[in-house]
Amino acid sequence: MLRLETVGKVYRGGPPVLVEADLELPPGEVVSVAGGNGSGKSTLLRIVAGLSRPSSGAVSGRPEVVGWVPDRFPPHERLSALTYLQHLGRIRGLSGRAATVRAGELLERLALVGGSRTAIRELSKGNAQKVAVAQALLVPPELLVLDEPWSGLDVAAQGTLVTLIGEVAAAGGAVLFTEHREALARSAASRAYRIASGRVLPVAAQVQLCEVELAGGEPVDWQALAGVQEVVRQDGRLTLLVAAPDCDALLLTALRNGWTVLGLRRLGGGGSR
Numbered sequence: 001m002l003r004l005e006t007v008g009k010v011y012r013g014g015p016p017v018l019v020e021a022d023l024e025l026p027p028g029e030v031v032s033v034a035g036g037n038g039s040g041k042s043t044l045l046r047i048v049a050g051l052s053r054p055s056s057g058a059v060s061g062r063p064e065v066v067g068w069v070p071d072r073f074p075p076h077e078r079l080s081a082l083t084y085l086q087h088l089g090r091i092r093g094l095s096g097r098a099a100t101v102r103a104g105e106l107l108e109r110l111a112l113v114g115g116s117r118t119a120i121r122e123l124s125k126g127n128a129q130k131v132a133v134a135q136a137l138l139v140p141p142e143l144l145v146l147d148e149p150w151s152g153l154d155v156a157a158q159g160t161l162v163t164l165i166g167e168v169a170a171a172g173g174a175v176l177f178t179e180h181r182e183a184l185a186r187s188a189a190s191r192a193y194r195i196a197s198g199r200v201l202p203v204a205a206q207v208q209l210c211e212v213e214l215a216g217g218e219p220v221d222w223q224a225l226a227g228v229q230e231v232v233r234q235d236g237r238l239t240l241l242v243a244a245p246d247c248d249a250l251l252l253t254a255l256r257n258g259w260t261v262l263g264l265r266r267l268g269g270g271g272s273r
Contacts, residue, residue, distance in 0.1 A: 001026045002174060007057035009043050017043045019198035025174040030165055032185040033178050035195035041178040042071055042147055048176055049145040067141030069149045073132035077120035081131045084120060089138045106134035110157050126152035133161060144168050146177040155232050155239050162188045162267055209267045210247040214238045217259030225250055
């Protein structure tokens with residue numbers, strides 16, 4: 001199990017970024033970290049991933065295979081998405097064929113728009129982010145660290161990422177991520193923390209969410225309904241994140257107002273309903 005014990009981080013000439021941070025990441029657990037801009041979230045993740053050394057304290061138990069999704073993925077890469085992933089796969093010990101198959105599988109699941117042979121620098125921000133996610137999962141990670149991984153992703157890819165994170169945890173990997181949208185963070189994490197004044201503080205357990213997809217129907221003030229965390233409108237459809245205990249009442253409201261239910265699944269709990 002990876003542990004951070006009284007970890008501190010100070011950059012030269014600046015105030016402390018982290019102060020006596022304690023954190024445990026057991027195998028199979030998904031942990032989220034929230035906090036304002038400049039609070040130290042990215043610093044914490046880089047220390048966990050082994051990309052930065054703490055100024056004080058100790059880190060122990062880091063596994064050998066670490067997947068890392070940075071907050072800024074190189075946008076000017078001349079290589080195509082597929083070639084880039086094939087190259088990284090070979091570096092990480094995969095055969096050429098295995099790297100090609102795994103890269104294609106991940107890009108298909110994430111629904112890369114623009115084609116796998118398009119140069120990464122020609123992809124949109126959201127589709128470049130899909131490549132960033134794919135590279136971290138080429139080899140099944142024992143530790144997966146993601147910095148704002150949902151940034152720029154379309155709604156479908158957001159759901160796919162939640163599923164991929166769940167698969168890593170189900171295989172015994174530990175996952176740590178940051179996300180400023182609390183609904184998304186709650187949908188994926190089994191445990192949550194917040195950074196305040198350089199300290200890592202636990203957050204009360206979050207309720208399980210449901211994702212509901214709807215189409216058509218009479219106008220409804222969805223945000224006013226109990227349990228609704230987020231409403232996304234796209235291509236004539238609605239995707240709502242709602243607290244699981246309030247899901248049945250929301251569905252009843254939708255049906256009474258002529259809405260068609262296109263999809264329903266529980267998030268963070270491993271499966272559809």
